[in-house]
Amino acid sequence: MPANQSLPNIVILTGAGISAESGLKTFRDNDGLWENHRVEEVATPEAFEQNPGLVYRFYNARRAQLQQADIKPNAAHLALARLEKALGNNVMLVTQNVDDLHERGGSETVYHMHGQLLSARCAITQETFEWRDSFDHTTKCPCCNRVTLRPDIVWFGEMPMFMEEIYNRLAQADIFIAIGTSGNVYPAAGFVQIAKESGAHTIEANLEPGATNALFDESLTGPASSVVPQWVDNLISMYAL
Ligand code: APR
Numbered sequence: 011m012p013a014n015q016s017l018p019n020i021v022i023l024t025g026a027g028i029s030a031e032s033g034l035k036t037f038r039d040n041d042g043l044w045e046n047h048r049v050e051e052v053a054t055p056e057a058f059e060q061n062p063g064l065v066y067r068f069y070n071a072r073r074a075q076l077q078q079a080d081i082k083p084n085a086a087h088l089a090l091a092r093l094e095k096a097l098g099n100n101v102m103l104v105t106q107n108v109d110d111l112h113e114r115g116g117s118e119t120v121y122h123m124h125g126q127l128l129s130a131r132c133a134i135t136q137e138t139f140e141w142r143d144s145f146d147h148t149t150k151c152p153c154c155n156r157v158t159l160r161p162d163i164v165w166f167g168e169m170p171m172f173m174e175e176i177y178n179r180l181a182q183a184d185i186f187i188a189i190g191t192s193g194n195v196y197p198a199a200g201f202v203q204i205a206k207e208s209g210a211h212t213i214e215a216n217l218e219p220g221a222t223n224a225l226f227d228e229s230l231t232g233p234a235s236s237v238v239p240q241w242v243d244n245l246i247s248m249y250a251l
Pocket of ligand 1: 024025026027028038106124189190192194195215216217234
């Protein structure tokens, strides 16, 4: 379905902060560790080559945690799903998060630029498979029947997914909002600059100013579960959606 010209084109970028109130730790918590690990130990191709056992165990633990009964989407995820229902294809939801809380909150189209926890990828064919259980170096890949499965995660030094689609939409955006992301990891941290150059109104929604705060036209300061529903409700009433 083409975008509706009378409604704004909105690109939404979410980061770990939107899932913090759902019980998932952010990456750059005060201890600088991600669930007790330095990112270089678990989130690089070199780590996977040197210590695959640790990397499999780490992502198996994250995948199991994500499926615990107490991990649920919060009001911010639900609000973004409402916005998608109201604006349809005029909204693009891009997330750096590898959890499935946007989908569970009701969002239908989510661009997971850093991959997904509930997915496994064949290192040879790059085919992906929905995967809810643990897997490791002994697990046979469904496509080639060899032991080639890796977490479907974009590690540091790898190219994020959907970049062409995202840049195309940023070039047409009227509004760009970054929610719960510290603005430290590129290319996502550079989206605000591109949106700004395309003439978009840029908004940062975060507990505190992120690294690129100076590039935003507006700041919504506070927990995502309160500032995001307010922002969505304002938009819905402004455009009588
Ligand atoms: N509401 C809004 N913002 C919050 C909340 C909350 N409840 N809790 C935390 N935040 C903010 C923090 O202040 C911080 O600015 O969310 C941000 C989270 O930042 P990071 O931990 O750096 O997460 P993110 O920006 O998503 O990281 C980007 O880095 O490690 C890689 O690939 C990984 O996708 C990840 C990428």
